[in-house]
Amino acid sequence: MIIVSCLIIGCGDKSITSSWSSSVTIDGDPRDWADLRLTYLEDEGAAIGIANDSDALYLMARVKDPKELRSLNMTGLKLWLGPEGRDKKHFMLNLEAKFLSPELLVQMTGLRQKQGRDGPGPDREFAPNKQDRPDSLFTCSIKDNIHELEIDLGGENGPAAAWGFRDGFLTLEFSVPLSDPRVRYYALAMAEQTNLVIGAEWGDPHLIQQRSSNKKSAGVQPGPPPGTGRGGGGFGVRGGRGGRGPQMELPEKREIWLKTELAGRN
Numbered sequence: 001m002i003i004v005s006c007l008i009i010g011c012g013d014k015s016i017t018s019s020w021s022s023s024v025t026i027d028g029d030p031r032d033w034a035d036l037r038l039t040y041l042e043d044e045g046a047a048i049g050i051a052n053d054s055d056a057l058y059l060m061a062r063v064k065d066p067k068e069l070r071s072l073n074m075t076g077l078k079l080w081l082g083p084e085g086r087d088k089k090h091f092m093l094n095l096e097a098k099f100l101s102p103e104l105l106v107q108m109t110g111l112r113q114k115q116g117r118d119g120p121g122p123d124r125e126f127a128p129n130k131q132d133r134p135d136s137l138f139t140c141s142i143k144d145n146i147h148e149l150e151i152d153l154g155g156e157n158g159p160a161a162a163w164g165f166r167d168g169f170l171t172l173e174f175s176v177p178l179s180d181p182r183v184r185y186y187a188l189a190m191a192e193q194t195n196l197v198i199g200a201e202w203g204d205p206h207l208i209q210q211r212s213s214n215k216k217s218a219g220v221q222p223g224p225p226p227g228t229g230r231g232g233g234g235f236g237v238r239g240g241r242g243g244r245g246p247q248m249e250l251p252e253k254r255e256i257w258l259k260t261e262l263a264g265r266n
Contacts, residue, residue: 014039014256018196020263021051024058026155028164030171033060041256044068052262054192057081057176061200062169069170071203071251073099076137077172080199081188086257089199090143091176091188097136099163099170140186151186158186178262193264200258203251 019036038047038060045065051058059079063069076097082090138161141148151157160175177187190196 014041014258016048016050016258016260018050018052018057018260018263020053020266021058022053022055024051024060024173024175026058026160026162026173026175028162028171028173030060030062030164030166030169030173044254044256048258050198050258050260052178052192054178054265056178057188057190057196057262059174059176059198061172063172064169067251068202068254069100069105071254072170072172073105074251075203075205075207078201079174080197080201081176082197083190083195085197085259086199088143091186092139092141092148093159093161093174093176094139094148095136095161095172095174096138097163099172100165104165142186146186157184190262192262194262196260196262198258198260199255201253201255204253205250208250 016039017037021032021036024032024036033049033051036049036051038049040047045063045068047062049058049060051060063072077095079093079095080086080089080091081093082088084090136153138151138153138159139148140146140151140157140159151159153161155175158177158180161173163170163172165171177185178190180187188196
């Protein structure tokens with residue numbers, strides 16, 4: 001049985017400012033955000049950036065906290081976007097990936113492998129993701145319009161996502177078109193200077209169990225869940241004696257809600 005502890009940050013939605021920018025490239029490199037306004041969330045050890053122009057919304061998060069890095073690596077990140085908030089979830093993006101290599105995860109979290117290498121790999125200065133990574137899954141759904149379906153990381157269907165590692169931080173970047181009439185091209189259908197609510201969810205331990213069940217139903221023998229320490233070494237393991245194997249330290253479900261007003265042209 002999995003017991004979920006859900007932490008909702010703050011008593012209400014946190015207000016942050018969106019910057020006007022047409023210079024953000026979705027590539028996992030945070031340097032495009034150097035001159036844009038960022039908001040620091042102390043509890044998560046993360047910096048959040050929101051920007052937009054007349055064509056698209058841009059989102060960026062830089063995360064360093066070891067606990068949050070481990071949770072993101074295990075469960076991915078789900079985003080909700082829309083004008084009406086958490087009670088009327090409208091536009092969803094879900095990104096699942098191994099954002100950090102095993103070497104970088106050991107280095108950032110301080111959790112050592114049970115077997116294999118003696119220490120962490122090098123602190124790579126910048127390691128962006130590849131758009132065709134087979135171990136990633138990017139999906140989108142729009143309420144009353146489309147059910148959840150897989151879309152291209154590089155923006156072929158509208159939204160785009162990327163991630164990279166720099167200066168000890170994992171950077172996650174997303175873009176979402178604000179409007180576009182093309183078929184199979186998904187957009188928010190929002191204008192400049194309108195209110196937007198953004199929700200982020202990660203660390204749900206039910207997702208780990210669900211993915212394992214999906215693999216079994218598809219006839220695939222799943223490997224050990226992330227963090228079990230079996231099959232060549234994992235992370236976050238509490239060893240056990242006797243007949244029971246190591247117990248995985250499950251993450252806590254985390255949830256934050258932000259509200260902003262899309263910036264107008266300067």
